[in-house]
Amino acid sequence: MEIDFGEYDLVLDGDKWPGVPLWFSSLTQFSYAVCSTRNLESTVSENFVISLPDIDGGLAAIALGSLAAEIERIEKTANFDEISIHQLKVGMRVSIESGIAGQQKVTGQVKTISLDDKTPKIEIGSRWIAAKFIQKIFLIPSEAGNPQIFERKSEMTKDSSSLLTWLTSSSVPIHRALLDIRSTSKIIEDEFEWEFSSQRNSNPLRVKDAIHPIATRQPGSGWSIVLNSSESEELAWLKLKSELSAAELDADVSILTSGAAILAQIENTNSKIIFSIFGRDDRQLLATELAIKQKFEYSNPLSRKINSEILCSGIELISFEVPINV
Amino acid sequence: MSRLKRLNSLYKDADLPIKHLAIEDGLLRTFSREVRKLNSEMREWLDVSPDWDDALSNLRRADWRLRNQPAEFTITHPAKVYLADGLVKLNGLYSNLGDEIRKICRSIIENGNAIIRSEESTLNSNLLKLIYESKNQGAKNIVVILRQEDLVVPFIKLLEVNLILDVVVDTGFGALHKKYPMDKLIVVGNILDYSPSIFTSLFSEHGTTLLGFSWVPEQDSIGTALSNLALKPIQIEVVHSVTSDTKDAVDVSHFLEPSIEIASRQLRSIAKNVYTQMDKSNPDEEVFPCRAYLLAGNNVVFLPTKEGAIDSIDMQADFGSRVQRMPIGSIVIGSVILLRVGKSDSDSIFEMANAIGGQAAQEYRNLQMAWKNALKLRISTLGSQLVIKQLKDLGIKNPWIGEWKSFKNNIRPESDDYFKKILTYLSIQPTETMNAMNALRRLHLVAAMRLRKMLKEKFENANLQTIHEKGFLIVDLGETPEIAKLGAFVCLSIGNDIFEVPETAVKQLQKVVN
Numbered sequence: 001m002e003i004d005f006g007e008y009d010l011v012l013d014g015d016k017w018p019g020v021p022l023w024f025s026s027l028t029q030f031s032y033a034v035c036s037t038r039n040l041e042s043t044v045s046e047n048f049v050i051s052l053p054d055i056d057g058g059l060a061a062i063a064l065g066s067l068a069a070e071i072e073r074i075e076k077t078a079n080f081d082e083i084s085i086h087q088l089k090v091g092m093r094v095s096i097e098s099g100i101a102g103q104q105k106v107t108g109q110v111k112t113i114s115l116d117d118k119t120p121k122i123e124i125g126s127r128w129i130a131a132k133f134i135q136k137i138f139l140i141p142s143e144a145g146n147p148q149i150f151e152r153k154s155e156m157t158k159d160s161s162s163l164l165t166w167l168t169s170s171s172v173p174i175h176r177a178l179l180d181i182r183s184t185s186k187i188i189e190d191e192f193e194w195e196f197s198s199q200r201n202s203n204p205l206r207v208k209d210a211i212h213p214i215a216t217r218q219p220g221s222g223w224s225i226v227l228n229s230s231e232s233e234e235l236a237w238l239k240l241k242s243e244l245s246a247a248e249l250d251a252d253v254s255i256l257t258s259g260a261a262i263l264a265q266i267e268n269t270n271s272k273i274i275f276s277i278f279g280r281d282d283r284q285l286l287a288t289e290l291a292i293k294q295k296f297e298y299s300n301p302l303s304r305k306i307n308s309e310i311l312c313s314g315i316e317l318i319s320f321e322v323p324i325n326v
Numbered sequence: 327m328s329r330l331k332r333l334n335s336l337y338k339d340a341d342l343p344i345k346h347l348a349i350e351d352g353l354l355r356t357f358s359r360e361v362r363k364l365n366s367e368m369r370e371w372l373d374v375s376p377d378w379d380d381a382l383s384n385l386r387r388a389d390w391r392l393r394n395q396p397a398e399f400t401i402t403h404p405a406k407v408y409l410a411d412g413l414v415k416l417n418g419l420y421s422n423l424g425d426e427i428r429k430i431c432r433s434i435i436e437n438g439n440a441i442i443r444s445e446e447s448t449l450n451s452n453l454l455k456l457i458y459e460s461k462n463q464g465a466k467n468i469v470v471i472l473r474q475e476d477l478v479v480p481f482i483k484l485l486e487v488n489l490i491l492d493v494v495v496d497t498g499f500g501a502l503h504k505k506y507p508m509d510k511l512i513v514v515g516n517i518l519d520y521s522p523s524i525f526t527s528l529f530s531e532h533g534t535t536l537l538g539f540s541w542v543p544e545q546d547s548i549g550t551a552l553s554n555l556a557l558k559p560i561q562i563e564v565v566h567s568v569t570s571d572t573k574d575a576v577d578v579s580h581f582l583e584p585s586i587e588i589a590s591r592q593l594r595s596i597a598k599n600v601y602t603q604m605d606k607s608n609p610d611e612e613v614f615p616c617r618a619y620l621l622a623g624n625n626v627v628f629l630p631t632k633e634g635a636i637d638s639i640d641m642q643a644d645f646g647s648r649v650q651r652m653p654i655g656s657i658v659i660g661s662v663i664l665l666r667v668g669k670s671d672s673d674s675i676f677e678m679a680n681a682i683g684g685q686a687a688q689e690y691r692n693l694q695m696a697w698k699n700a701l702k703l704r705i706s707t708l709g710s711q712l713v714i715k716q717l718k719d720l721g722i723k724n725p726w727i728g729e730w731k732s733f734k735n736n737i738r739p740e741s742d743d744y745f746k747k748i749l750t751y752l753s754i755q756p757t758e759t760m761n762a763m764n765a766l767r768r769l770h771l772v773a774a775m776r777l778r779k780m781l782k783e784k785f786e787n788a789n790l791q792t793i794h795e796k797g798f799l800i801v802d803l804g805e806t807p808e809i810a811k812l813g814a815f816v817c818l819s820i821g822n823d824i825f826e827v828p829e830t831a832v833k834q835l836q837k838v839v840n
Contacts, residue, residue, distance in 0.1 A: 010330065012328070012329055012330040012333075013328060013329050013330070015328040015329070015330045015331070017330050017334070021330075021333070021334050021337070022337070023333075023334070023337040043741070043743070049552070051550060051552060051560075053336045053337070053340060053526065053527040053528075053529065054332075054333060054336050054505075054527060056329070056333055057333060250764070270741075270742070279527070280522075280523045280526050280527040280550055281502070281523060282521045282522065282523050282551065282656055285523075285550060285551035285552055286551055286653040286655060286656045287635060287651060287652075287653050288552065289551055289552055289555065290633065290635070290653050290655075292555060308557050308558045309558075311558060312337045312340075313337070313340050313341050313560075314336065314337045314340030314341075314529070314560070315337075315558065316550055316552055316553075316556050316558055316559060316560045317556060317557050317558040318552055318555045318556045318557060319557055
């Protein structure tokens with residue numbers, strides 16, 4: 001997919017830029033390209049360190065691109081198929097609509113199937129449901145995490161004219177972290193407020209609207225990103241604790257921006273793809289170089305072909321696989 | 327200029343080469359080169375003779391300021407003050423030495439006196455000319471960068487005398503942080519005297535011009551620190567102006583700001599004294615190769631030469647980003663570093679993680695203890711050799727049992743996959759323990775962030791003026807008694823010698839012994 005912001009213009013501090021600046025769209029396209037070609041079988045982490053002359057906006061651009069790739073991948077691969085009661089097997093994860101009008105939704109793993117009983121019933125999680133009340137059964141793919149409520153969204157048509165329209169209208173029912181974003185600065189809050197305006201649409205779209213942080217959506221109905229910012233660390237932690245289990249917190253894609261805690265951050269990330277975005281501060285650069293050399297030995301340069309030419313001049317890119325034995 | 331326009335121009339103008347303008351100045355060139363010659367001839371003597379060290383230090387400071395300090399060229403110009411001082415000292419020193427050195431010294435004295443008498447500075451005239459030219463070319467927001475704080479105010483005065491009131495003057499750090507709107511950047515001096523970030527992060531419509539002198543060698547390009555690793559490296563070309571000097575192989579380091587080199591000679595004897603007093607009685611303790619750092623308030627600290635980072639305060643940074651992690655290798659004279667006395671970082675983080683997690687954390691710790699104890703028990707019954715072999719047979723490539731002692735409680739398997747295998751091997755149900763360890767890892771992350779935040783808050787709100795005045799500032803972390811006091815110290819000098827320092831003395835404050 002070619003990333004296209006369509007008719008949208010970037011607005012910053014009330015100042016409008018016709019279209020989206022080349023540096024922003026090329027970073028979005030780059031992260032999309034990296035994430036959308038990832039090998040799902042591979043357990044090796046791939047790290048991309050991107051250094052920018054000035055860090056503003058880089059995080060938002062990378063977040064939009066990589067999220068687009070993740071959602072596209074899930075849409076293509078994950079099935080939310082409706083199955084019949086006779087197709088049920090123990091261990092399946094399903095969402096069941098029961099009650100006379102299908103008003104009650106139960107989601108969980110099938111523990112027991114007793115259809116030959118006097119009153120045929122099945123056990124989902126810790127609840128028994130009588131077979132006669134079951135209206136619909138949906139299979140939940142392993143991608144979905146553990147939604148408390150699961151709602152099948154209607155198929156939406158992908159509007160290829162704009163990445164933003166597509167992202168904001170997307171409703172893949174995933175309840176686990178898709179992106180893990182960490183920063184020790186206030187950049188997160190700032191960049192997520194950046195706006196895109198369009199003549200056709202009177203309401204401007206914010207980056208925030210396109211990436212749906214977890215708290216803004218109902219449990220079970222949306223996909224999520226995990227934010228880790230030192231400025232609001234307690235808030236972030238509480239949210240995570242209440243809504244996602246530890247296992248659901250590990251996203252496949254991480255984006256780190258920080259000068260301060262970079263060594264610790266790279267070390268503490270388990271994601272398959274990690275983008276680290278840094279300014280050109282000498283200390284950050286030295287810390288980055290040190291981290292790469294010490295932790296990853298820079299022994300396995302990336303073999304997958306990633307076209308870095310799409311990046312603007314002024315962006316420096318280092319990429320490497322993390323060797324198994326670090 | 328709006329923020330959006332500034333961001334766009336950062337990327338748009340990043341391709342422009344840097345112009346290097348070399349000033350020709352016969353008198354200063356002869357003086358500067360003779361000082362370099364004398365310095366290399368007398369290098370061996372500097373360590374043993376404080377008089378020679380003093381004389382040459384002053385001459386080198388004078389040489390550097392003549393090339394780097396644009397200011398009114400009166401008798402109070404710091405270059406002239408250093409020069410006069412250096413010439414007086416040199417006068418009484420050279421008479422007993424060989425012909426060649428006597429010749430050099432006489433030349434320095436003759437040319438030095440001519441410079442003191444002179445009222446014209448080629449640096450001043452060329453810099454002003456460059457500013458006028460840039461204005462004529464349409465530059466409206468000119469920023470001039472000088473190497474250090476004390477050069478800024480005297481130059482602003484010179485500009486005022488010349489009725490130039492619309493030019494911003496700052497240091498490199500200042501310019502990087504304050505993000506001035508700019509369409510022309512002028513940098514005075516040598517690239518290597520500055521942080522490369524200035525040349526790889528600040529771009530402007532009319533480009534960057536570097537003002538140097540014809541006999542001082544200059545780089546042909548600038549990359550960032552990551553250039554050796556990068557797939558898409560940044561290389562900015564430096565276009566040199568035509569100069570009459572033929573390029574002979576001259577070591578550029580002689581022409582750079584000499585304070586570090588001078589101070590490190592003085593640090594040498596202090597560091598040796600402190601090292602002698604250090605407790606090195608434990609033969610089992612690991613030693614690390616360290617360099618000595620002289621800190622304000624009569625302190626010395628030994629920091630590892632090879633790796634590591636340390637908290638520091640960026641005195642130029644905005645509120646909210648003053649406290650930064652800094653690689654030890656990039657500490658320079660004037661850096662402000664943070665040092666703890668008493669408990670280490672990891673102890674504080676451990677306790678804080680427990681406090682945040684409450685009851686849940688206690689449960690996680692119990693699970694943690696359970697699997698670690700199970701492993702310990704397995705090792706003590708079967709022996710570590712056998713356990714390692716059995717783990718390897720399970721496909722775990724790198725069990726760390728051999729280093730069990732040194733890892734203490736920080737032990738962590740490399741991947742979830744390995745961890746699962748280890749737990750199954752220890753007959754522990756993996757899911758609960760793994761989830762708990764993941765949660766614990768996040769607690770530690772949050773605790774580390776919170777600790778940093780507390781530190782930040784302390785120093786964000788502290789009056790940094792004290793650091794300027796006294797060279798250090800000590801705060802304590804308030805209501806949390808288990809966390810030690812913390813001090814910010816200005817680094818005064820960095821030693822060249824390598825000491826073998828016991829682990830417990832590394833990164834610990836040491837008092838200077840006389």
